[in-house]
Amino acid sequence: MRVAILAHEKFPDRAKTALGVLRYGDYDVVGVLDRESAGKRVNDFVSDVQDAPIYEGMADLETNDVDALLIGIAPIGGGFDESWRDDVRTALEDGCDVISGLHYFLAEDEEFARLAAENDCELWDVRKPPADLTVGDGVADEVDAEVILTVGTDCSVGKMTVSMELARDAREAGYDAAVIPTGQTGIMIEGWGNPIDRVVSDFTAGAVEEMILEKGDEHDYLFVEGQGSIVHPAYSAVTCGILHGSMADKLVLCHDAGREAIHGYESFSLPDLPTYVDLYENLAAPVGGSEVVAGALNTSDLEDDAAAREAIDEYASALDVPATDVVRFDSETVLDELL
């Protein structure tokens, strides 16, 4: 599938979804839209992802070459920025589908709905949960696959990235591994999935279980993308539902080096690392049982590799399990624990 990615004024540093899709998605990216960087290329900014030209807007692309426009950024609050309307309109008029992870559902926008109908295009709001979700049955552990869940000390510590990297490395090592996507970027990358943070709270575990039952007999390993943190004042419910709904066999604890308080909730200090291990394992014990068998540390804020290695060693020793930074270094020691 050939996609253009909208990332106006935010590429690459504040375009997490765009970067995730460029790095892990199975899409042929024919262009990125960023009116501030038009004329440059993706690889001028980021070297380790597929390259593509950057355009001013959708009108500058040869839309015959584009199957879908993918919204690769989100303003705070998840609204639709009206400065993007021309691009979405052009895409639909030229027969392209539009994929969006915004809270604002494009399918409920009168103009977009009409244009999509007229031009036989699909509007895929990935954050809109399917209507047929329901409560869990507590049976995710019945699948053949080994289920591995990334859990975190906080939001935005790299759980999605760790899931994607580990699944990719496992596949490259010859294992049959798939990702169970639970958030908007993961869903866009994989092309399917339930947006767990948007489902009815009673269905949180059930919506994860449903995905595991769907894929669990097709693969040997499932890497479930975790969300939030079990100590997050706002999002712990989602974390708890994913832990119990997935009935994961193994957990990978993800952390951002140097993070000391909950991001955006700075009055809440992070507990120490062994406390996290105990919390996740003790909470999982009555519902299938899970063990933290590896750690993933995000060291992107540390400039030199030696400091990063040292931080990882300290992290591994605090958790008493092998650890790595899956982006900066290889994942071999961690995969050895998982596969």
Added chain:
Amino acid sequence: MRVAILAHEKFPDRAKTALGVLRYGDYDVVGVLDRESAGKRVNDFVSDVQDAPIYEGMADLETNDVDALLIGIAPIGGGFDESWRDDVRTALEDGCDVISGLHYFLAEDEEFARLAAENDCELWDVRKPPADLTVGDGVADEVDAEVILTVGTDCSVGKMTVSMELARDAREAGYDAAVIPTGQTGIMIEGWGNPIDRVVSDFTAGAVEEMILEKGDEHDYLFVEGQGSIVHPAYSAVTCGILHGSMADKLVLCHDAGREAIHGYESFSLPDLPTYVDLYENLAAPVGGSEVVAGALNTSDLEDDAAAREAIDEYASALDVPATDVVRFDSETVLDELL
């Protein structure tokens, strides 16, 4: 407010909402509708709640005396039973509001919506969450009131009843205490509240916090109605969100005497009681901190009082806190720990 309560073929044993409203609600109940028991009275079945005649249907009541019809039962799945349509239609045609906790929203039923508009009646679907809910801020502990949350070893162990009884007993002892309702029956009893099991999962904690901020400076004690259990394979997300969203000062652990496995999920054994205390307290610690200070045991399955007393003593000793059955015995020892 004068209400009629619909409970066809289920009063009293399978009409939990009807009984809760009769027992704790501030309504003048002018009649119960149960076509199987028409001609009898509420007190023929249950002696310790307000009495009312039981009718065949809404047409048998003098509807001038009724402000609202309240749906007091729910079939499995929460659908609308078409055999109730005549009663709801009659109520609306005669100018009565209708209050429902069904998953099926009456306001989205074409006939009911039309009749309500024509007759200037309100259709109150208590299970439909307000549209303005959002994520929590982690600030529920800033209110003046002491926040007391009922938590459970499982679903259906009596958390709603314990919250209502303790708040009522506290008020009778001269304290300013209110209930924070989180489920359909609690919301009907109190006449307001957020149905936490139906909110978007990301807003679970926020929807509880919002209620505590609304009432927390008006009362000295808030009794938050808990939901589910932290070890429930399907519903733990809701439990976790309420624990963190309420940032409760004190917890009352509720249990049903003799229960050994999760209701409806019998392959999941209940962990032992000290494990629950540790799980709830350790999970609460990083988000405000809470302590299990009392226990509430539902002994309704034990026939004689001596056996009930013995079960309560064992329960209190396992938890290492005072305990009682708030329905069967008085709540003094428990209230002493809370107020």
